[in-house]
Amino acid sequence: MLIKREQGFLQRFYLLEIFTGLVITTKNWFFGKNITYQYPEERRSYSARYRGQHYIKVVNGVENCTACMLCPTVCPADCIHIEAGERNDKEKYPVKFEIDILRCCFCGFCEEACPKDAIKLSNIYEMADYERRVYDKDFLLIQRAKK
């Protein structure tokens, strides 16, 4: 049931509400905590669980990936493309490893599925670019240094 309340003179013109709002704004202005980051001088630190730009882990100078194709299989965005090759010691490795980053939804499934702990998502969040990027193997290997 709708109950109609009687409004007083001040309430009818919202004067009290405007004054209360101004008091709160002024209080926050002078005494409130500053919540704006002065980027890029000030950078926000993200949680360790943050999933940012990908990189490929390197162990003993070679990429840890054995081109098992698990990550492109689980990727819901179908954005990983791998071409496998074979080294002299018969170990498989990715000749081509590409991630179409605009299609990626940063779900982290590739990282979770990888049995070699080779594909990782770093805490790098600055990924803006002027053109569509497909991360190739060289780029993904270099990214580990920035992590």
Ligand code: SF4
């Ligand atoms: S984070 Fe998700 S969408 Fe992005 S490449 Fe990995 S599995 Fe695919």
Ligand code: SF4
């Ligand atoms: S990154 Fe991991 S899951 Fe993907 S192909 Fe390489 S070893 Fe397999």
